Each structure stands twice: as structure tokens, then as C-alpha cells.
Amino acid sequence: MEVTMVISQTVNAVFVPSLRTKRQSPKASLRKQQKVTSSEFCVLLQSCIEHRSLKKGRELHTLIREAGLERNRDLFPKLLKLYCTCGRVDYARELFDRIPERNLDTITWTAMISGYVGSGASNHALTLFVEMFGLGLEPDSYSFSALLKASADLSLHRLSTCLHSLIVKFGYGSGLSVGNALIHAYSSFGDVCSAQKLFSRMPDRDIVSWSSMIQACTLAKFFAESRTLFSKMQFEEHVKPNEITLVSLLPSCSFFSSLGKGQSVHAYAIRHGFDSNLIVCSALIAMYSRCGDPEAAFKVFNRLKKINIIVWTSMMEGFSINGRFQLVLELFKLMQDQGLKPNSITLIVILSACSHGGLIDEGMRIFEGMQEKFGIVPSTEHHACVVDMLGRGGRLKDAQFFIEKMKIPPTGCVLGSLLGACQVHRNVSLGERLANQLFRLEPYNESNYVILSNIYASVGRWDDVGRVRRLMALKGLTKPIGCSWIELKDKVHVFGAHDRSHPESQRIYGKLEDLSQMIVKAGYVPSTKYIFLDVEEDDKKRLLCSHSERLAIAFGLLKAPPNVPIRIAKNLRVCGDCHDAIKLISKVVARRFIVRDTSRFHHFSQGSCSCGDYW
DNA sequence: CTAGGGTTAG
Structure with a gap:
């Protein structure tokens, strides 16, 4: 609220005097207005963007239009960005379309492209880029950064490599931001090698480069490398880690299931005042829980004053994987008492806790009330949790019936849950049927083959075990070595x-x-x-x-x-x-x-x- | 008009 007041005061302070000058000598005021006001408008727009204030932003837009500055080279892209960050890409696009293509420059095209990427509509961003390129406009380093993010979001590895060569061709190969965007893109495909190669050749590296490289290693499960980079950046290159660096590193600390490494990162967070950041805290809670120390996770949780849904979810997940199922349900209740609504992921965590804790009745009640109570339409994942819950409890018939009555088509994960239950309860005939269905649905998911082979083995059908194993070999699948x-x-x-x-x-x-x-x-x-x-x-x-x-x-x-x-x-x-x-x-x-x-x-x-x- | 971040069933 305070923020909007400040903005409106500033708007008045800036705009009211210029209104007055308008009525004086037109020529002088025009010059004055354009010189002073457009940059002032720029500052105001920026403030609306930072605070995501759509209402104030629209008011400003009106003022800008009336001042004849809408198509100002600096203001127009900012207006686009304003609407995109406030979640109204449609307004931005409307504005964008009002100007004939030939009058648009690279900056404006890029603003619209970035807007799409930022709103999760990367496909539109790519379409727009093709149009822009077709008009003969040269992309700049900003365009490439946005496009790389789009290619990462859409999992288009090939596109990223193409963009990489274009980047080199256009001479942005040694740019810092473009380099960082490339590292991020490669890491999102699990391609640490390319990321590493690029990282080692970058002429300049900043905190973003280091954090992204750490993130790349963590995602690719190169946990020791993440940690090495963390000390290297501090002690060899004197770059100071920030909260994002810690969040990129923390998942690496729980891999070995020993507490020491994670504790040292926690200590670092405390020393540098990052321990009240909610994102750092949810990563810490997940780390402690995944090291088998839910008490330490709870300590982190407990000293937070304001807790968002993700932190609650992390804590409940933490108790769940450590077998404290009743505690999960108590927390779930407490969370609702405090007026917080679970999101779709929270409910997956809760249903999974009920499943693993054998709390079938409670779980079914929660599932059935999802839509009405929390406004969340059950997805296939939620259904899979229920199937797992019934199956684990030995109620295979109920689980089958549940699948038949599903309003959405059952996916691999729904059927896979039931197949898992067939292994636990040694149901060969149902297991066979499900496995054959799953082999068609997801031919390269090795776990289905492994489970079927285990089912056969558990009843001594060794010929069939061999048959499944040969089938796996034919597809180039292997059973992971324990x-x-x-x-x-x-x-x-x-x-x-x-x-x-x-x-x-x-x-x-x-x-x-x-x-x-x-x-x-x-x-x-x-x-x-x-x-x-x-x-x-x-x-x-x-x-x-x-x-x-x-x-x-x-x-x-x-x-x-x-x-x-x-x-x-x-x-x-x-x-x-x-x-x-x-x-x-x-x-x-x-x-x-x-x-x-x-x-x-x-x-x-x-x-x-x-x-x-x-x- | 650019870059990096937390919670997800088997």
C-alpha cells in the first residue's frame, strides 16, 4: 500500500507541473517536456514494474500517451515490459501490434520476446523471433539471452546449440550475460560438459556465472564438483556467494546423506544473513530432511516468522520421507488453521504421506475434498498417489476400480503405481497385464521391466525372468546396479x-x-x-x-x-x-x-x- | 529490452 502511495505522489509531483507548463509557451514546454519528462516517466515506469503495480502503470500509460510520448524509443519497450511483468502479455501484444512492423526496432521486438519468455509463453517468443529475423532485423545480445531461456524452457537442446553458433557469428560469444544464459540453457539439458567448456573460456565471470555453473553440476548430480566450485569461487577468485549460490549448492549437500557439508552451508547462510530468506530456508529444510535429520529441518522451519506455502510443503515432505506421517497431517491442519491453502504439490506430498503411512481413509477423504475444499482439480499425479495408497494397502481391486472410474485417461505413472503394488503383493496376472500396457505406453522406462521381472522371480518363473531381461537388453535398457x-x-x-x-x-x-x-x-x-x-x-x-x-x-x-x-x-x-x-x-x-x-x-x-x- | 533460485507421486 505504502508503495502505491509513493508512486502516486511521485506521479503528481512530476506530472502536475508539466500540465501547467503545457498551457504556457507551447514550444518551450514541448522541448522541456520531452527532455525532462520522458526520463522521469522512465523512472516511474520502472518503479511500477518493480512493484508489479498494474493500476498505477495504466494510469502512467494514459499520462504518457496524452503527453505524446507513447512511442518514445525508451518508453515504448518499458510499457511492454510493464504489462508483461504484471501478467498482462495480452495488453503488451495489443500495444505492440498497433505499430507497423517496419517501424519497430530490435529493442522493441526483443522487449516483446522477453515478455513472452517471462510469462511462460516461450513458444510465442520463438514465433516472434522468426518473424523479426525474417524482416532482416539483427538480434542483439538481449535477444539471444531471452531466446536461450526460451529454448531451455521448451527443452530444445538443438535450438540452443544453433543459437550458440549464431551468437558467435554475431560477435556476442564473449558477452557475460549471453554466456550466463548459455550455461543455464546447457545445464537445463543436463549437458554439463558444454556448460563447463563455456564457463572455463569466459573472459569475465560474475556471481551469476558461478551460481549457474554450480547449479549445472548439482542438476547433473556432479555433487563433489558443485562443492569444489563453491570453494574455488571464494578462495581463488574472491567472488562472494549470495543466496542464489547457496540454493544452487544445497541439494548437493544431501547426496552423501552426511550432515557436515550441509551444516557448513547453513553456517555460511547464518553468518551472511541469508537464513531468513524463505527460498534458502526451504532448501535448508529439504537438505536436512534428506540427510535424515528432520529435527534440524524443523528448527529452521520454526524460527521463521512468515512462512509461505512452499516452506510448509518442504517441511511436510521432510517429515514424510522420515516416516513421521502423523506429524505431517498435524502440520497440514495447522497450516490450514493459519489461513494458508495448499497448492497442487502440497497435496501430492500429503497424499503420498498418507500412502506411505497406511493412512488410507484419511488420504481418501483428502483426495475427495480436494476440489471443493481447496479448489484444486486432481491431476494424474494425485490419482497415482491414490492408486499407490490403495495398492500398497493390498486393496488391488479397489485400485483397479478407481482407475476405471477416473475422469482423465490414466497415464504411465497411474498404471505404474498399480504395477508396483503387484510386486509387493505378488499378483502375477494383473502385473503381466499392466506391464504389457506400460511397455507400449512408455517403452523406455526400465523400472516397468525390472518390476515385472521381479514379480516373475518371486514366484519362481525363471524362464519369464530371462525373457523380460532379454527384452530389456534389446531396447538397450539396464537394471541399475545396487x-x-x-x-x-x-x-x-x-x-x-x-x-x-x-x-x-x-x-x-x-x-x-x-x-x-x-x-x-x-x-x-x-x-x-x-x-x-x-x-x-x-x-x-x-x-x-x-x-x-x-x-x-x-x-x-x-x-x-x-x-x-x-x-x-x-x-x-x-x-x-x-x-x-x-x-x-x-x-x-x-x-x-x-x-x-x-x-x-x-x-x-x-x-x-x-x-x-x-x- | 538481458542472465542464475526453494516444494512433486512409483
Whole structure:
């Protein structure tokens, strides 16, 4: 409110005197008006743009038109930008179309193009660019920056490379902003190599270049490289990280599932006053949660005074992946009590929490009330959550019925959820039908093949297992190799299944043997149904004992300082038998284990797990 | 008229 008042005062202060001068000597005032007022208008417009004030902006526009300055070279592009940033690209386009093409210059075309990109209508931006190029107008560095963003938004890798060569041709190859836009575009395609090549050749680099390069590494899962860049920028090139740098870096810190790295970034945020920035905080909350420390995440959450929907969603997601499902629902209620409405992503998080927590009735109630209560039309993702919820709870028939009654066509993710449930509940015939449907729908999604092959294996149909595996090979798909890792003293130790490559392998297997004896005494019976290989029972039992997660656990027990929880991460789902075994190990050695799966955490303590064996 | 940012089912 204050802002609009300031603007209107300024408008009056600037405009009223010029109105008065209008009635005096016309010639003198005209000159005066154009010289002084157009730049003053420019400042005012800028202020409307910054505060996204459409109302004041329209008033200003009227004043500008009356002053005969609408088509001023500086003001016209600014007017376009005003409408675009206020969410009215249509007004901007109308204004743009009122001027004959031949009278438009590159700057104006580019303003309109950027406006489309900024409003998420990148396709229109490209169409306009083609028109502009066809008229023989040369794009400038601003045009290229906007176009690169458009090509990134539309996932057009080829277009980005074409633009890159055009950029070089037009002589903008060493420009800072264009370079930054190129890094961003390449990183959005996961093409870190091109981004890195460009970055290393840039004559000038600023905070945006560094942050974008860090972001590129993080997105491509080059986590160690992100961190290296972070220290390099500070200690070798003396560039000061800002909040955006931290947000680009933070996801890298949770990968190894050890807290140290993320904590140091948090400390940096506190030292530099970034710890009340909501975006930094939601990244911190996600980082702590993904390191298996929801309490630390909650501390960050709790000291915020004003919380937006994304921060709430991050916190609820954090509790959810750490198995605190009741807490998720309590927070969800609290959030609504405070007058905040969930968005579509919040509801996915909530439904997924209900699914993983086995809170089926509650979940169904929330799903059914989505539209009426929150005004959100359920998308395929929400439907997939419900299918997962019913399927996980063993209600396969209900899940099938639910899919049949869907008002929108079921996508791969909806059917995939049900296929996953078929694996858990060993339903071969339904699994087969779904898998065949899915192979047509998404032929290159390897997880569907893996699940079907696991379903066959679980009932001993080894010929069919082989058939699915050959089908995968034919399509060039592979099953990811399982491994687990543990970080100790800044070093990551990775283990594969039955791995003997670690220098301390002998001690690890010795420890495993001890542990096996202890848990057998405590009542452990190996469950060979989790071995999806065609081998003898005894071999299966032996294979179970040296799964990668157990090797990492044994190593952790040998090496980690006493009394701290042992944190393990795995790139696949924890095997069900290992899950049983780790529960018992946590009891017999009186130790907490925090194991991260592909999708969630298992907090093992005193013989039980936070997931309640339902996952 | 330019560049980079947080939450998303299996």
C-alpha cells in the first residue's frame, strides 16, 4: 500500500507541473517536456514494474500517451515490459501490434520476446523471433539471452546449440550475460560438459556465472564438483556467494546423506544473513530432511516468522520421507488453521504421506475434498498417489476400480503405481497385464521391466525372468546396479553387493559373521523371497548376508565413533530381508541406523523401524 | 529490452 502511495505522489509531483507548463509557451514546454519528462516517466515506469503495480502503470500509460510520448524509443519497450511483468502479455501484444512492423526496432521486438519468455509463453517468443529475423532485423545480445531461456524452457537442446553458433557469428560469444544464459540453457539439458567448456573460456565471470555453473553440476548430480566450485569461487577468485549460490549448492549437500557439508552451508547462510530468506530456508529444510535429520529441518522451519506455502510443503515432505506421517497431517491442519491453502504439490506430498503411512481413509477423504475444499482439480499425479495408497494397502481391486472410474485417461505413472503394488503383493496376472500396457505406453522406462521381472522371480518363473531381461537388453535398457555408501571422516565408502574390493574387506566380513550369529540368536530367519536369482536356497541365504547395505552397516559399526547414529544411503530400495536384519542389529548392538532409500528414510532403533514395515 | 533460485507421486 505504502508503495502505491509513493508512486502516486511521485506521479503528481512530476506530472502536475508539466500540465501547467503545457498551457504556457507551447514550444518551450514541448522541448522541456520531452527532455525532462520522458526520463522521469522512465523512472516511474520502472518503479511500477518493480512493484508489479498494474493500476498505477495504466494510469502512467494514459499520462504518457496524452503527453505524446507513447512511442518514445525508451518508453515504448518499458510499457511492454510493464504489462508483461504484471501478467498482462495480452495488453503488451495489443500495444505492440498497433505499430507497423517496419517501424519497430530490435529493442522493441526483443522487449516483446522477453515478455513472452517471462510469462511462460516461450513458444510465442520463438514465433516472434522468426518473424523479426525474417524482416532482416539483427538480434542483439538481449535477444539471444531471452531466446536461450526460451529454448531451455521448451527443452530444445538443438535450438540452443544453433543459437550458440549464431551468437558467435554475431560477435556476442564473449558477452557475460549471453554466456550466463548459455550455461543455464546447457545445464537445463543436463549437458554439463558444454556448460563447463563455456564457463572455463569466459573472459569475465560474475556471481551469476558461478551460481549457474554450480547449479549445472548439482542438476547433473556432479555433487563433489558443485562443492569444489563453491570453494574455488571464494578462495581463488574472491567472488562472494549470495543466496542464489547457496540454493544452487544445497541439494548437493544431501547426496552423501552426511550432515557436515550441509551444516557448513547453513553456517555460511547464518553468518551472511541469508537464513531468513524463505527460498534458502526451504532448501535448508529439504537438505536436512534428506540427510535424515528432520529435527534440524524443523528448527529452521520454526524460527521463521512468515512462512509461505512452499516452506510448509518442504517441511511436510521432510517429515514424510522420515516416516513421521502423523506429524505431517498435524502440520497440514495447522497450516490450514493459519489461513494458508495448499497448492497442487502440497497435496501430492500429503497424499503420498498418507500412502506411505497406511493412512488410507484419511488420504481418501483428502483426495475427495480436494476440489471443493481447496479448489484444486486432481491431476494424474494425485490419482497415482491414490492408486499407490490403495495398492500398497493390498486393496488391488479397489485400485483397479478407481482407475476405471477416473475422469482423465490414466497415464504411465497411474498404471505404474498399480504395477508396483503387484510386486509387493505378488499378483502375477494383473502385473503381466499392466506391464504389457506400460511397455507400449512408455517403452523406455526400465523400472516397468525390472518390476515385472521381479514379480516373475518371486514366484519362481525363471524362464519369464530371462525373457523380460532379454527384452530389456534389446531396447538397450539396464537394471541399475545396487550399491550402498557411508561417509566417514569426509571420505565416502561405496559397497556393491557381495563386494570384496574394500581394503578392509576381511574385517567387514568378519563383523558381518558376528552380527549374523547375534541376530540369529535374537530370532532372525532369513527370508529368501527377496532374492530374485535362480540359485539354491543355501546360496540365497549366503547372498542375503552380503547385500551392499549390510556391508556398509558392518563397516560403519567398525569405524564410526561410538554412540552416534550410523547413516547409510542406497541407490535402490532396501531389500526386505536386510530391513528385517537391520532392525534386529539395531537391537542387539543398541545402535541407531538411518538408512536412506531411493525415496525415503528408515530410522532403525531398538528393533523397529520408523516406516512401520509398510513401505 | 538481458542472465542464475526453494516444494512433486512409483
